Amino acid sequence: MAVGIIGYGAHIPRRRIKVEEIAKVWGADAPSYKRGLELLQKSVPALDEDTITLSVEAARSALARAGIDPQEIGAVYVGSESHPYAVKPSGATVAEAIGATPDCHCADFEFACKAGSEGMFVSYGLVKAGLIKYGLAIGGDTSQGAPGDALEYSAAAGAAAFIMGADEERIVATVDETYSFMTDTPDFWRREHQFYPSHGGRFTGEPAYFRIVTGAVAGILKKAGMTPSDFQHVIFHQPNGKFPKRIGKRLGFTPEQIETGRVVPLLGNTYSGASPIGLTAVLDVAKPGDRILMCSYGSGAGSDAFVLTVRERILEVQDLAPKTRWLLDENIRFVEYGEYAKLRRKIRLASE
Amino acid sequence: MPPSRSWRSYPQTYRLEAARCKGCGKAYYPPRLICPGCKGREFEHFRMKPSGTIVSHTVIRTPSSEFSGLAPFAVGIVEMDDGPRLTLQLADVGFEEIKTGLPVRLEFRRMYSEGESGVIHYGHKAVLVRK
Known part of the structure; x- marks a missing residue:
């Protein structure tokens, strides 16, 4: 029995910050960072975006490509190291938002940057074992790098979702x-x-x-x-x-x-x-x-x-949801470090 | 808002579930028990397409405390392609870009949270459709 991806999708926040903008604040040499890391910019989530919201949007694109009833999804797994809650699964909100509850297994995964592929692995395994019809696996993060640390130049936000299934006519x-x-x-x-x-x-x-x-x-x-x-x-x-x-x-x-x-x-x-x-x-x-x-x-x-x-x-599904290169290249807005610091909650407010 | 109250509205806030009157066909969001138009009591529940058009808009500069971190932000009345009109935040947009008649799509977003330790409320905001 063939098992594979029947739907996929990505979601990326629209804001970007350039390496030069971060380097300027810390007196670092932007050209050497750009050369050393081979990075030009990174995505920045808005205050109202987190791993759950990015995951829901990616999952909706995956559903659009899969063309299935979300009620048939038997498992929802979200892999991230920036789950909004320490205790309360991101996957439950995602499953509720896409309409996959209540007949659904759900868990959040963590394993630094491979938490998303863990969900893919487990979903694939469950479908192959015949325990579920479809499994939704999502990898997403709104990662943080300490101000001035090398990680700050790269820590970004985005999510991708994959629906695993064994329908011969649906596998992409x-x-x-x-x-x-x-x-x-x-x-x-x-x-x-x-x-x-x-x-x-x-x-x-x-x-x-x-x-x-x-x-x-x-x-x-x-x-x-x-x-x-x-x-x-x-x-x-x-x-x-x-x-x-x-x-x-x-x-x-x-x-x-x-x-x-x-x-x-x-x-x-x-x-x-x-x-x-x-x-x-x-x-x-x-x-x-x-x-x-x-x-x-x-x-x-x-x-x-x-x-x-x-x-x-x-070939039938590629145009059914936004393509990743379009999300990367179009409809983006650059922010300066001050707005970035606000959006990434690096500034402590009086109300906090 | 207590978690129990927001939980009761998940079908609407999370999945945009509306109801269409079986008598006159008018769609309502949130669903109603009695149709104000034809007084019908039978409805068909459905999930709205996440797309619509800006009917009116304004900019909030002095919001209530839950939204203070977001200010200033735009709010608009959006007529959904399925009929109902929703009041929504307009996200990821410069205020000068907003115009009546522009198409929008709804994205799942964080609405506000109950401080640093309370629940996080999610729902939908509108973003401009760009080709």
Whole structure:
């Protein structure tokens, strides 16, 4: 039985802040940050946007493409490290808003930036096991970086949603293989009640991101009996513009295979939304028969990898909801650091 | 607003559920028990399409305390494609861009929260449709 994605969608806030604008405030050298991180700008959520609102909008786009009754969705999973509540599931509000309640399993996932792909993995598994008809998996974040920290240049907001199903006539991309690779690696964390995350600086690179992603890609290629040249597109977790290019080159992928799903230079790092949003950008332009490899990465640390094959139906659904590149390029508004600080609640108000 | 009260309105605030009178066909949001037009008591419940047109608008500069962090913000009366007129915040827009007759779509947004520890209320706001 083939199981795969039957609907997908992304949502990105409209506001952006440029790297120069952040660097100006902290007296940092913007060109070196832009060169070092390969970032131009990042998305900034409005005061009325959070992981739940972004997830609902992404889920509605996924539903528009899937063309199913939301009452048939048997599971809703939201992966994020910026759930609005410490105790109360984001997924419950999302499920209520799209009309998937009450006959529905729901859970929130956390695993730094791979919480979204965890939901995809579990939804896929439940559909394959025959326990549910459709499963909705969302990765989304309104991530925070401490003022002046390197993370502030990249921590962004956005969400992507995928509906997994086994309807032959609805599948837009089959999931052909999955593989997860995980060890305890303390490269990035946020303790209870802390507003900003902490990270291990350069330790987040070789021993963490590069080792884990390499392990996951090697594992899934071996399991699937495939090589890098078998794929038209590959999407890696993208904390900055440089990491996915470097890991791609190291693993034998070409820049052309990486570029369509590398949305981070214009978007920033959307954490749990990062590789899932990259996958939506690829699906927006994919052709039937295309093979796609997606590999997430979450600090702590682990990766979920998926091999997908695009089906004919992709051509029928691509225009049924906003495309990710349109969300990235059109209808955007740049803000200055003062407004950014207000929107990201970096200013304490008298009423707080 | 107590959580129980907002919970009762989830069908409307979360899913834009309205009711159409089976007698005269007029749609109401929120649903009514008796149609003011034909006095009919039978309604068909449906989910409105999240699209409409700006009928009127203003800018709020001195809001009530729940919305003080958002000020100034625009509020408009939006005629939904399904008929009912809703009063909504107009989000992500410069005030000079707002004009009567412009098409909007409704997006799920945070409305306000009960301080730092209370519940967060969600609903819909209107954003301009841009091609």
